[in-house]
Amino acid sequence: MRVQVDPVSRVEMAQTELGESSIEIRTRVIQAREAAAKRFRQDSWKLNAQIPSRELRGRYRPQREAMNFLHDELDRERITARGLHKVIRLSWTLADLAGHSVPTLADVERAHSLREGTDL
Numbered sequence: 001m002r003v004q005v006d007p008v009s010r011v012e013m014a015q016t017e018l019g020e021s022s023i024e025i026r027t028r029v030i031q032a033r034e035a036a037a038k039r040f041r042q043d044s045w046k047l048n049a050q051i052p053s054r055e056l057r058g059r060y061r062p063q064r065e066a067m068n069f070l071h072d073e074l075d076r077e078r079i080t081a082r083g084l085h086k087v088i089r090l091s092w093t094l095a096d097l098a099g100h101s102v103p104t105l106a107d108v109e110r111a112h113s114l115r116e117g118t119d120l
Helices: 012-016 022-039 062-077 081-098 105-116
Strands: none
Touching: 022 081, 062 081, 062 105, 081 105
């Protein structure tokens, strides 16, 4: 996963209003972890990164539009089968953070952009 971070300017450093607090982020991450734990309670794995490839194409497949997008990327040779699986795993994490029950097209596109280093 690649995230481009721009340098912070003096004006931004002087601002008193910041983004999300660490507590807010921590709470969202804990909720995402709990959603994954609940989803995987019957499975031998516990993390999105551990979902077997076969399951990513079955039980843990993203929404249809999202899979269509990934198949188009695969057909155009912009990603490999291995890359497709990595994008789906990351999209599950993004879906959990957003409170989605299954990765949406937006989650998958975001995961794909983070993999490519082209932040949307």
